[in-house]
Amino acid sequence: MEPAGASPEKSNLSGLARFPRKDSGVVPVSLSAGIKNEPHKRIKTGIGEFDVSVGSGLVMGQSVLIGGDPGIGKSTLMLQVSERLAASGVKVIYISTEETLAQLLLRAERLKLSSENLLLVSLNDIGDILYLIEKGDFGFAVIDSIQRVLAQGAESSFGSVNSLREAANEITSACLKKNCGVFLVGHVTKEGNFAGPKTLEHIVDTVLYFDSGKKDSYRILRCYKNRFGSTDEIGVFEMRESGLSGVKNPSSYFIEERRAGSPGSVITACIEGSRPFLVEVQALVANSFMPYPKRVFLGMDNGRASIICAVLEKKEGIKLGTKEIYLKIFGGVAVQEPSIDLPAAVAIVSSYLDKEVPRGFMAFGEMGLTGEIRGVSNALARVKEAVSSGFTDIIIPESNLKDLNAMKNMKKGVVIHPVAKIKKIIEYLGQLK
């Protein structure tokens, strides 16, 4: 029986007639021969925080979408990256669809950038852009921004999702044919209108988002998708008059404002991508005069934090029922991983007992429903980060102790405190003066 709506003429056509077989001339390559002939070459821009974000450098022909709020610094970053690529011998074309050549040159002058290999042009017609890419011999092309490319073929209006998708498809295909890498800059508005760049995410190899950090001048570059490297890597930058500069020790950026003499504060190491970062967890436990005491948890999962409170109440005798609890993770990061349990519990107990966690201490670990401390991933990396930032007393889950064997010579003065139960830490804090 014919499927409803199918035309008899069409259904009579065999696959052979509809898709005539032909020899494309392309010969499949054996895996081992292919690997020998086409070694994977990474191109480093030399802007350390950028290279880390894209997974140890770029790959020839890679297409990257970079999104972010208006004015966050996308064009600045792209111009700096383009200049570094050009300085390393890669020919780059920077096509601005929003700014005039004079404006581009003004920015380049302010950033003190200059390179023969970097070509600048202000254009927004898709035909003109494709012509340039196809006729040129560029290693990388930047389209800033993809929203302002005028795609004639699209049936809907300028800047619409259809037009955007068509422009991105045409440009990435043209670049792919020439083995030319491409950066597409996309706007994401403050209202969270992801409709533009979000629809492009499947077209490109890598998706980066540029966010503002804790301080006005800090910027965080996050990788959300990467066909050639790990995702969730972050790069931390500071926006200065002379442009974006990498923040050398991101951990110190995350904890630099921590003050001594403050019960309820503890440092932990969380993992973003494959990098450990130190962050500060603060808790404030205060008497409540309300029938339902307020609980606010910022930067960590509400459910996780509620479980920690319940375990402390039921298993450890920390009477939180009549207390308001505020908990906050500092550093502009939301910590999703289980290792935040132990520091959150320590911060709450420290505030409840009004006992300061001694300086030099840091802690990480997952907490079970009976108050047991469970091991977490990347223990060695977390400990190393803490030690290199000057921490001397590291509280770790007992089951993670074996992971530290690889750490040959522990720095002098550093003590590792393995714990199996939260009770041990509560007792320790309780006996402090």
Ligand SMILES: Nc1ncnc2c1ncn2[C@@H]1O[C@H](COP(=O)(O)OP(=O)(O)OP(=O)(O)O)[C@@H](O)[C@H]1O
């Ligand atoms: N003379 C200057 N001194 C210091 N910072 C400046 C100067 N001019 C611009 N900036 C910084 O650069 C930012 C603009 O950067 P940029 O144009 O790269 O952002 P963008 O993300 O490309 O913006 P848009 O979405 O509008 O294209 C400003 O918000 C400002 O912080």
Ligand SMILES: [Mg+2]
């Ligand atoms: Mg811009």
